[in-house]
Amino acid sequence: MSNKEFLHSFNGRVSMKIETACIHGAKDEMNLTGAVAVPIYQSSTFAHKAVGQSTGYDYSRLQNPTREHLEKTVAALESGTDALAFSTGMAAISALMELFKPGDRIIASDDLYGGSIRLFDTISKKNGLIIDYANTSDTSSLNMNICDDTKAIFIESPSNPMMRVTDIAAVKSLIKDKDIILIVDNTFLTPYFQQPLLLGADIVMHSGTKYLGGHNDTLAGFLITSSPKLSERLRFIHKTTGACLSPFDSFLISRGIKTLAVRMEKGQQNAMAVAEWLLKHEKVTAVHYVGLAAHPDYEISKKQSCGFGSMISFEVDCEKTAYNILEKVKLIMFAESLGGVETLITYPMLQTHADVPKQDREKRGINERLLRISVGIENVEDIINDLTQALE
The missing domain is CATH 3.90.1150.10 (Aspartate Aminotransferase, domain 1)
Incomplete structure (x- = not known):
C-alpha cells in the first residue's frame, strides 16, 4: 500500500499528491489579502452583525479560523471528513474516552505509551471503564479478549516503545459485525506513511506535538474520523470539555505540516x-x-x-x-x-x-x-x- 498513490481533494480544489497537500493544505476561506501563511486569529470571541446573523464564528472554544484551517488540512491528509484539534495528545485521548459510559470495556494494545496507560489505569478506570490490555499484533489473542461489553479497540501501530505493528485491516475484519469502535494512534507514522481510516479504523488519534509539529516547540492533539455520527459526538465533547488548540499553536502546527x-x-x-x-x-x-x-x-x-x-x-x-x-x-x-x-x-x-x-x-x-x-x-x-x- 502506498498513500502517495492517493490523490487528496481539498474542498473542491484540484486534487493533489500528499507531498503537495502538506504544503498547500486546506483553502483559507477567510483570505482577502493574499497571505501565503494562514493568519493567526488571536481572538477569543467574534461579533455578530445582528440577532441571528453570524460570521460562522462565535467563540474560539467552539471554532477559530486558524484552528479550522488546520483541522481541515489534517482531516484531508488522513482521508477523513473531520478533524478536531486539542491542546495536547492526552487531551485528545481524554475527550475520546468521554464517548464511553461506566461498564464499557476497551481493549488497548499492551505495549502503549506510558501516558495513555496512566490515563486508562487511573482516570478511565475511576470513571467506570474497564480496560483490557492485549497483544493487538496477535489477532487470535485479540479475538479472545473481545466480549459483549467491548465497545472499542485502541491500537498504537507501531507501538511505543517496542515497535510492534498491528494489522489494522485484520482487526477491523474481526469486529466488522460488532458495534465496536476501532481507534488507531497514528503518531509514529503520520498520514504521510500510514492512513488507518482507509484500512478500516473509525477514529485516528495523533499527538500533534510530535511529527505533525516537527520542531519540539508546541503541544497539540488530534482526533480524525469519517463517521458523521462520531464527528457530531466528538464535536459536542470538544466544545464542552474545552481543551481546544489555541490559534497560535494551530499556526505552528500548520507551519510544521508544510515540511x-x-x-x-x-x-x-x-x-x-x-x-x-x-x-x-x-x-x-x-x-x-x-x-x-x-x-x-x-x-x-x-x-x-x-x-x-x-x-x-x-x-x-x-x-x-x-x-x-x-x-x-x-x-x-x-x-x-x-x-x-x-x-x-x-x-x-x-x-x-x-x-x-x-x-x-x-x-x-x-x-x-x-x-x-x-x-x-x-x-x-x-x-x-x-x-x-x-x-x-
Whole structure:
C-alpha cells in the first residue's frame, strides 16, 4: 500500500499528491489579502452583525479560523471528513474516552505509551471503564479478549516503545459485525506513511506535538474520523470539555505540516542507517525497528504502510552502558518526546513509562537496558559518530 498513490481533494480544489497537500493544505476561506501563511486569529470571541446573523464564528472554544484551517488540512491528509484539534495528545485521548459510559470495556494494545496507560489505569478506570490490555499484533489473542461489553479497540501501530505493528485491516475484519469502535494512534507514522481510516479504523488519534509539529516547540492533539455520527459526538465533547488548540499553536502546527513529507523521508533514511549500525555493535543486544527485514512485523508493515518511520528502540548489554550513553551523548539530546528535527534519546523506564508499575513495565520489555531514539534529520554520520563515542 502506498498513500502517495492517493490523490487528496481539498474542498473542491484540484486534487493533489500528499507531498503537495502538506504544503498547500486546506483553502483559507477567510483570505482577502493574499497571505501565503494562514493568519493567526488571536481572538477569543467574534461579533455578530445582528440577532441571528453570524460570521460562522462565535467563540474560539467552539471554532477559530486558524484552528479550522488546520483541522481541515489534517482531516484531508488522513482521508477523513473531520478533524478536531486539542491542546495536547492526552487531551485528545481524554475527550475520546468521554464517548464511553461506566461498564464499557476497551481493549488497548499492551505495549502503549506510558501516558495513555496512566490515563486508562487511573482516570478511565475511576470513571467506570474497564480496560483490557492485549497483544493487538496477535489477532487470535485479540479475538479472545473481545466480549459483549467491548465497545472499542485502541491500537498504537507501531507501538511505543517496542515497535510492534498491528494489522489494522485484520482487526477491523474481526469486529466488522460488532458495534465496536476501532481507534488507531497514528503518531509514529503520520498520514504521510500510514492512513488507518482507509484500512478500516473509525477514529485516528495523533499527538500533534510530535511529527505533525516537527520542531519540539508546541503541544497539540488530534482526533480524525469519517463517521458523521462520531464527528457530531466528538464535536459536542470538544466544545464542552474545552481543551481546544489555541490559534497560535494551530499556526505552528500548520507551519510544521508544510515540511512533513521531507522530514519523514529524511528521518526514515537516517533511522535505517542507525538501526543497521546498532545491529553490528557488540554492546547492543537487540534492535527494534520496523524497517528491518528481521522485524517480526515487517511484512504487515509493508502491506499497510508506505514507510517505516524514524523511531528505534534498542537494548544494550547492561544498565551501566545505558547510563553511559545517556550521559555521554553530545549531539543527540537526552530528552522525552519525539518527532522533531533533532535526534532525541529517551530512557523509557524513567521517562515515558515511569508511572507504570515495575512488574508491568518489565513484562512489556521495558527494562533498565532499553533505550529509545527518535532519529532526526541531521547528517546521519554525525548521529552515528555521537553514538560511537557514547558507547566507547
